[in-house]
Amino acid sequence: MTSPTITLDHLIQTRLTEIAEDAWRDHRVMPVKSGDGRVLGLGTSAVWEQWHCQADHGYGVCGEPLLTHQQASTLLGMYNDDEPVPDPQAPPVEIELLDPSRGCFMPEVLFHFSDVVAEYKKG
Structure with a gap:
């Protein structure tokens, strides 16, 4: 009898699903479907x-886009590790992630996103 094989793709997909569930439960943050x-x-x-x-x-449900550190840095024209x-x-x-x-x-x-826009306007 052979043991079941878990592929790396399956392991990553499972972890991504767990992260999405945790983000929703703990922070009310949802991933955007592809x-x-x-x-x-x-x-x-x-x-x-x-x-x-x-x-x-x-003020009710926020609904704003959320940006990663890298995305925020890209929009603000920053190419280093500073806090955007x-x-x-x-x-x-x-x-x-x-x-x-x-x-x-x-x-x-x-x-x-509104915080990134406000930071952009300061510059």
Whole structure:
């Protein structure tokens, strides 16, 4: 009798599903289904929406796009490890994401799009 084989793709997909479930349960953050996202543009840069906030921050359901550190840095024209939004008005959300450059899951911070826009306007 042979034991079942778990492929790396299956393991990664399972972990991504767990992360999405945890993000919804703990922060009311949902992943955007492939193809359902928007292009978020700011200045001459643009990124693809991957997450959105469904939390109520006191004014009803938020619904804002959430950007990773790398996405926020891209929109703000930053190409180093500086914090792209040092004083966000909406609380950033900490989740774990797959980092293709490192080939593993890493802690990541998601910033509300309005905070990135406000930081852009400061510059």
